[in-house]
Amino acid sequence: MSKLLPNLPIEDLTPENDYIGIIEKGTLLKSFFLNNKHEFSQIKIFSIYGEWGSGKSTLMKYLQKELQGSFNTFFFESWEFESDENLSLSLLENLVNKNKSKYKKVKEELLETGGKLLEGFARSVTIKTPGLNISGDKLIKTVKEEKEPTFLELKEKFRKDFRNWEKEITTKDKSPDYNIVFIDDLDRCEPENILNLLSAMKLFFTYGKKTIFLCGIDKKAIREAVKTKYGEIVKANEYLEKIFDISFSMPKNVDTTKLVNLYFDDNVRLGDKKLGDLISDFFDKLQFKNPRRIKKVLNKYLIIKKLKESIVSRNIILPNIKNNDSGTLFETYLTLYLLILKEFEPDIYFNLYNLSLKKTNYRNSLNNNYKSENELSGAITSTLDYFDYDFLYLDFSDYDFSRNAFIKLLIYFSPIEVDVLRGYCFNSKDSFIKSFNVKNKTTEYYFILFLFDIQILVKNELRQQDYSINDYKKMITNLI
Incomplete structure (x- = not known):
């Protein structure tokens, strides 16, 4: 019986309904993530490139299911937090609040430090080809309003708190020893929010040693976001190369x-x-x-x-x-x-x-x-x-x-x-x-x-x- 199909990820993926080639691609990526954990202290941000509607969400949902048990998995649907003032802070809250009953003190310290560091970050971040930079005057001014600590101290405190959080959730009995965070729906966010989240991830969230990020990215959306904010000063491809350590592509033959x-x-x-x-x-x-x-x-x-x-x-x-x-x-x-x-x-x-x-x-x-x-x-x-x-x-x-x-x-x-x-x-x-x-x-x-x-x-x-x-x-x- 014919029925309307939703524009949602395929939940019960089988060879019969896998019209994108998710299972084959997902199996390759699963093997990559399982066999390269020793590299994740240095290589931390990955992307899956695919145009709007090409199945990126389905692939990441499939990977999340396949990697559970080997990784602590987190799924951040960024568009759901689009109305928040600070998307990077929403990501941090999403990570530390996944399990509300454990590690209360560690979580509170990380959220407090992260809140101070990321507050005003969207106004302070700038990009200089070919890399990222922070407008120090704006961010230091935000920090000085708190009297203390200094911006440098705050960065170091965030680094320490983030690693403490990682340690708590990866070293307990039967806990996976690494975290993987899936970032979805960036295509649907406003250009400013896309760039601010990616920049914050590269500058701060990579302080960890056991947490990696996999982002579903429509290159066209990133190009438009970069062009909207920076005109011709910054090249979108250079920006993407700086943000992502390794990139993968969605299957082409649907x-x-x-x-x-x-x-x-x-x-x-x-x-x-x-x-x-x-x-x-x-x-x-x-x-x-x-x-x-x-x-x-x-x-x-x-x-x-x-x-x-x-x-x-x-x-x-x-x-x-x-x-x-x-x-x-x-x-x-x-x-x-x-x-x-x-x-x-x-x-x-x-x-x-x-x-x-x-x-x-x-x-x-x-x-x-x-x-x-x-x-x-x-x-x-x-x-x-x-x-x-x-x-x-x-x-x-x-x-x-x-x-x-x-x-x-x-x-x-x-x-x-x-x-x-x-x-x-x-x-x-x-x-x-x-x-x-x-x-x-x-x-x-x-x-x-x-x-x-x-x-x-x-x-x-x-x-x-x-x-x-x-x-x-x-x-x-x-x-x-």
Whole structure:
């Protein structure tokens, strides 16, 4: 039975639902952490690089479970503390308060010292390429308000208190001899808070000898944070190299088929192929592989599917997606594509059928690429003459879907922006690849390539549509 999937870490990870490759990656990292403890007095801060939604939280939750017993494990979901005035102090409190009944005196001393040291830290930290630094005047001023101790004494006291805390929780009978702290959800924090927490970790939390940190990091978020705070003065890559001793990366090859088939029953087939496999192939062809984004799109698709199956659907115009023995595969693809654009490419979605803007851009590009009037005229005829403003509203049930009609359809979905355009670019997939060049290939570019691949399907199934191409965009706009 198909069900909506949450955008949360996979709790009960198995080979069957591990569409990211977490188990394989987690096993490698587990071995690394277990076999390199002798290095942790010097190497203490690690990162897992992966874009938003790539499964960093799932991997760290898996590692936490696998390393329990060998490490004292802590999981700090930084975004939950985003509203706190001092994120680094929240981290410290999270560590020392995990077990509220033990080591009271040690914890109190560490919190007191840490509170004084980290108070005002966010205002005092600065970065000097290629390393970190502290604005001493600001921090000393904060410390002087307490009369004593001095900043240097406070640092030394924090070092001692942190190591005492480590000793208490790692040397008791049956206690693991090392701590590992997982830092999650940094991607979701404000740029200032991201940098302050990472800087505090590097400057103060590495005083320990038995505590290591593993951070899930979206490099794009860090780059934006560094740029927001420091402009071009500090290079994001240099900052990351200074913060993290060793970095790992999330698996790149997401098994889209495993994820998609969580939504579709195996018995839903088109000929000898499962519908889930066909949709998985669709996502792959569109280079749409981020697991969290796929789940968002399929959750909305499933809402439409359930609406069609309900009594409410009698009063609602719904896309004719494939469902049991009804619907068409092309309309299923079209619905998924429009959902992708609306959710993640809103500018493209807004201008999707803007033939006037597209025609202007294409004409300008042709003018720039042809110096001969005869060649330019031929290029314009082979491209711009297919711009048919009425085609968008056609009922295809009695339409003779010729080769020219397919080109008109392609033009409605082709990218608005083009860097280099030559004539006859819509004649075939090869012609399009050679003659329609864009520097940044987005989803709409790959959708055109996909339409070339399913050209026969499009021609056959468009005649079964009850709605025009324009109607589909209206439906998605109104429904979701």
